Amino acid sequence: MTKAELTPELQNPIGVEEEWTPPMPPTDLIFDDGEPLESNRHRIAMNVLIAAVHEAFAGRQDYFTGGNMFVYFSSEQARNRDFKGPDFFVTLDVDGTKERQGWVVWEEEGRYPNVIVEFLSPSTAREDLGHKKDIYERVFRLPDYFVYDPFAPDSLRGWRLTGQGYEELPKDDRGWLWCNSLGFWLGTWEGTLQQETATWLRFFDGEGSLILLPEELAKIERQRAEEALSELEALKARLREKGIDLESL
Template identity: 65%
Template sequence: MSVELTAETNPQIADDLEWEPPMPPTDLIFDDGEPLESNRHRIAMNVLIRSLQQAWSNRNDFYCGGNMFIYYSSAQARNRDFRGPDFFAVLDLDGNKERLGWVVWEENGRYPDVIVELMSPSTANVDTGAKKDIYERIFRTPDYFVYNPFNPNSLQGWHLDNSRKYHELEQNDRAWLWCESLGFWLGTWEGTIDRETAVWLRFYDSDGNLVLLPEEAAQQQAEQERQRAERLAAKLRELGEDPDAL
C-alpha cells in the first residue's frame, strides 16, 4: 500500500514549502574611512573618471567610478571583505542612476567591464595576485590594468580570452595598452594636473589623440575660437577693412 506524502502527513515537506532563500544583506557599508594611498593616487583616479566622462559626455549608457566598494555576494558582504577598485567602468546600462557603491545583485548581476588598480609598493603583490584572480574568476572583468603613479614603467594589463583566462597584453611602440572594452588606449602622459606634475595614466583614442579632461577640452575650444577670430581679422584686413572698427 502506498501512502501519498503531503504537508499534512510529512512535516518535513511543510518545512520545505515554507523555506525561502535568504535575502541579500541590506546593511551595506560604502565608506570605510580609509583614504587613498596618496594625493597623487587620488588625482590619478579622478583623471581616469573625468576624462572618460568627458569623452562620452553625450552618452548615458555607462557608469564609471573609483574607490567605491563592489559587493558581489552575501558572504563577502557579511565578512566585510571589501573590494574597491581605484577605477572601474560598466557599459550598456543606466548611467544616470545614483549609486553609493556597486551592488551586483541590484545591477542585474553586472560586474565591471574595465578595472584599473593604482598600485603602490605595499599593494602591488595583491593587485597583481589575489585581486587579479578575483577579477578573472569571479568578476570575469574583460580588461584589467595596474599602474603605479610613482613609477612610469609599471603599466601592465590583461584581457579575458575565450577560455575565460587572462592573457597579458603587449604594449605598442609607445608603451600603450589597448582596452578593448572602451575602445581606448591606456598610456602615460607627463604634465601638471591639479598643481602636481607627474607621469599620469591617460586614455588615448584609436588615432592616438589624448582623451581630454573637461578643463583641457574647454581650453582647446577657447584656443580654436581665438585662432578662428585671428584668421577672420586677417581676412578682413586683406579686404581693406579694419576688424577693430566693426
C-alpha cells in the same frame, strides 16, 4: 509549549512542505571605509580616467564609471567586509543615470564591471597583483584588468580574459595597451594636471589621439577665442591704415 519544542509532525500536522526562501542579501552595506587614497597623485590619476570616459562617452547613458568605490558581489563578502573597491572601473550596457553609492552586483542584474584599473603603491601592489587579480579573473570574469603605479612610469601592465583565464597583454611600440572593452588605448602621458607634474595614465582613442579632459578642452577653446580676437584686431588695424574705421560703420 513553543513551536520549536513540538515534534516535526505536530509542527506541520497536515504534512505540507514549507516553501524554502533564500536568505536576503545584506542591506546594511558600507560604502565608505574612511581610508583616503594613497597620495594626491593617486586621487588625480583616478579622477583623470573617470573624466576621460565621461568626455569620450558624452551623450551616452548606457554606462557607469566610478572609482574608489566598493563593489559588492556576495553576501559573505559583504558581511566580512573583506574586499575593498577598485580604484577605477567601468560597467557597460547599464543605466548610467541610476544613483549609486557603490556597485552592488545583486542590484544590477548580476552585472560586473567590464574594465578595472588599480593604481599600485607599496602597500597595495601585492594585493592588486595577487588576491584581487584572482577574484577579478575567477569571480568577476572581468574582461580587462590593468595596473599602474603613478610613481613608476614603466609599471603599466594589463590582462585580457580568455577561455583559459587571464592572458597578459603585450605593449605596442609606444608602451601602450589596448582596452578592448572600451575601444581605447591605455598609455602614459607626461604633463601637469591639477598643479602636479608626473607621467599620468591616460586614455587615447583608436587613432592614438589623447582623449582630452574638460579643462584641457576649455583651455583650447580659450586659446582659439584669443587667437580669433587677435586676428580681428589685426584686421581692424589694416583697415584703419586704409582709412576704413569699422567702429564708425
